[in-house]
Amino acid sequence: MARLSGKTAIVTGAAAGNGQAIALRFAEEGCNLALSDVNLSAVQETAAQCTALGVRASAERTDVTARAEVEMMVEAAWANFGTVDILVNNAGIFFNAAFDEMSDDQWRRMLDTNLTSVFLVSQTVIRHWLAAERGGAIVNLASISSSVAFTRSAHYCAAKAGVTALSRCLALEYGPRGVRSNCLAPGIIETAMTRPALGDPATVTDWMRRIPLKRVGQPRDVADGALFLASDESAYITGDMLYIDGGWMVE
Numbered sequence: 528m529a530r531l532s533g534k535t536a537i538v539t540g541a542a543a544g545n546g547q548a549i550a551l552r553f554a555e556e557g558c559n560l561a562l563s564d565v566n567l568s569a570v571q572e573t574a575a576q577c578t579a580l581g582v583r584a585s586a587e588r589t590d591v592t593a594r595a596e597v598e599m600m601v602e603a604a605w606a607n608f609g610t611v612d613i614l615v616n617n618a619g620i621f622f623n624a625a626f627d628e629m630s631d632d633q634w635r636r637m638l639d640t641n642l643t644s645v646f647l648v649s650q651t652v653i654r655h656w657l658a659a660e661r662g663g664a665i666v667n668l669a670s671i672s673s674s675v676a677f678t679r680s681a682h683y684c685a686a687k688a689g690v691t692a693l694s695r696c697l698a699l700e701y702g703p704r705g706v707r708s709n710c711l712a713p714g715i716i717e718t719a720m721t722r723p724a725l726g727d728p729a730t731v732t733d734w735m736r737r738i739p740l741k742r743v744g745q746p747r748d749v750a751d752g753a754l755f756l757a758s759d760e761s762a763y764i765t766g767d768m769l770y771i772d773g774g775w776m777v778e
């Protein structure tokens with residue numbers, strides 16, 4: 528029996544990397560998918576791959592930092608599929624910036640894309656759930672950066688710590704209405720986001736010292752965690768954070 532059979536999930540940032548892997552993993556488990564990204568042609572390709580797995584999948588061009596676009600995307604998901612059971616807040620960016628050189632624009636761009644987006648999309652979906660007197664499962668892409676510091680990454684770490692706090696607050700505030708809200712905290716996953724750093728042997732050597740499992744993660748590793756937190760197998764888990772980091776956080 529497919530683990531998400533008959534369910535519908537919104538996945539943001541589904542054109543590539545973790546979001547694409549989550550969409551495909553959910554499709555393998557029978558989940559219909561309302562996918563979005565700023566890169567329309569690439570997210571359409573993800574939707575086509577999901578459809579080929581036998582589920583229904585739509586693709587929208589949505590900038591998760593823009594409330595009007597988010598509201599249109601969520602409305603379209605409801606109209607197309609008649610329901611939304613799962614929200615995966617995955618869209619995100621990363622770039623290095625030394626704190627003393629960071630511009631206001633860099634700070635705001637990071638916070639808008641990685642944290643305010645989670646506010647906008649979650650609020651829009653929760654309003655629908657409350658109106659329909661039903662709950663659902665939210666899976667937020669946090670990071671080990673929610674918990675540990677990285678140099679030249681204060682804006683990213685602050686945003687991801689914010690995602691973790693927001694996620695816990697939603698678990699508390701809407702648990703009584705049937706909403707579960709959890710985070711995934713990936714370590715180093717091989718995607719476009721980490722590819723530049725993965726090309727630097729000194730960085731990779733340093734990372735391997737910190738990762739007991741001695742490999743970087745693959746998007747599929749993240750997708751398996753997302754599947755668990757989205758499915759009824761985690762029905763009694765909320766406000767939690769699942770590390771997918773090869774053991775980075777044990778020390």
Ligand SMILES: NC(=O)c1ccc[n+]([C@@H]2O[C@H](COP(=O)([O-])OP(=O)(O)OC[C@H]3O[C@@H](n4cnc5c(N)ncnc54)[C@H](O)[C@@H]3O)[C@@H](O)[C@H]2O)c1
Pocket residue numbers: 539540541542543544545546563564565566589590591592616617618619620621640668669670671712713714715716717718719720721
């Ligand atoms: N790769 C890692 O090592 C790692 C580690 C921890 C957490 N994460 C988190 O996983 C999530 C996905 O990252 P990834 O590694 O797959 O990166 P990625 O760059 O491969 O994919 C990110 C996707 O988000 C989309 N996106 C960016 N800004 C957007 C916006 N404003 N609106 C809509 N879509 C937007 C991009 O177009 C892209 O398709 C992010 O939240 C990231 O912070 C990644």
